[in-house]
Amino acid sequence: MTKKIEPAEKRPLTVLGPHDVFRFECHQGLDCYTRCCRDITIFLTPYDILRMKNALGLSSGDFLSAYTVSMIGDTGLPVVVLKMRKDDEKHCPFLAGSGCTIYPDRPWACRIYPLQPESTTLTEKAGKLYYSVMDVPFCRGLLSDRTVSLSVWIEEQAIPVYHEMEALFKKITTNERLTKEKITNKKIQEMVYMACYDLDRFRRFVLESTFLERFDIGPETVEQIQTDDVALYRFGIQWLEYGLLAQHVLKIKPEAMAAKKQALGIE
Numbered sequence: 001m002t003k004k005i006e007p008a009e010k011r012p013l014t015v016l017g018p019h020d021v022f023r024f025e026c027h028q029g030l031d032c033y034t035r036c037c038r039d040i041t042i043f044l045t046p047y048d049i050l051r052m053k054n055a056l057g058l059s060s061g062d063f064l065s066a067y068t069v070s071m072i073g074d075t076g077l078p079v080v081v082l083k084m085r086k087d088d089e090k091h092c093p094f095l096a097g098s099g100c101t102i103y104p105d106r107p108w109a110c111r112i113y114p115l116q117p118e119s120t121t122l123t124e125k126a127g128k129l130y131y132s133v134m135d136v137p138f139c140r141g142l143l144s145d146r147t148v149s150l151s152v153w154i155e156e157q158a159i160p161v162y163h164e165m166e167a168l169f170k171k172i173t174t175n176e177r178l179t180k181e182k183i184t185n186k187k188i189q190e191m192v193y194m195a196c197y198d199l200d201r202f203r204r205f206v207l208e209s210t211f212l213e214r215f216d217i218g219p220e221t222v223e224q225i226q227t228d229d230v231a232l233y234r235f236g237i238q239w240l241e242y243g244l245l246a247q248h249v250l251k252i253k254p255e256a257m258a259a260k261k262q263a264l265g266i267e
């Protein structure tokens, strides 16, 4: 059943429950085909970038400089946006005549369309994700006779792994302390950008600096970090929890701790 909830700004809002259905079908025969892949703002999640750069066979650094722009968001944390082409219609760089050239690895925002997440005080407290159907006048797919439930749509679009990866990122972006005190320190902003978005650089930082001399990281984790981007991303979030949120999720080696104390003149 469709539920009405009262969002923070007191606007009536219709959200979909898991079994609520909406009308939608997208295919090449529609005259609006690919119209939605032009002149849009797509915020990329860390997992979007991981998937897209690997699909394209690029390093994270090359992907970020070729296809994205980054900026600092309201909380002081960096955000990354997909850069549209500079042609008259500002097409997505991954759009070809036949459609999306990275379809299996398209970003979360493209998967979830025509739905949009609804973030309200109520839903955040409940720790659940709610969606509503977007109102896009040119989208003929919304007039289809085909109905699909929210839960089926989430599965069809292979969204659960994106939710899982985003939940890790939200440990940082929705942390109460960080959201209250806007981050202005450029080094911290750079640290978040590297660990979340520029994974190949983060890998070099972990493996090629004094990082492993300072932190007690098991050989299995080191091996995973060398070869597995998802493991590296998980580790990056842990590093941010340790460094930004002072959570004891990483251990400093005793000898590194002793050297640090000596440098600080602590017995």
Ligand code: SF4
Pocket (backbone or CB within 6 Å): 025, 026, 027, 030, 032, 033, 034, 035, 036, 037, 113, 138, 139, 140, 141, 142
């Ligand atoms: S039906 Fe909607 S989603 Fe599909 S191509 Fe047309 S505008 Fe885009």
Ligand code: SF4
Pocket (backbone or CB within 6 Å): 036, 037, 038, 092, 093, 094, 095, 096, 099, 100, 101, 102, 103, 106, 107, 110
């Ligand atoms: S990534 Fe693919 S689906 Fe998303 S806007 Fe670009 S071409 Fe369209």
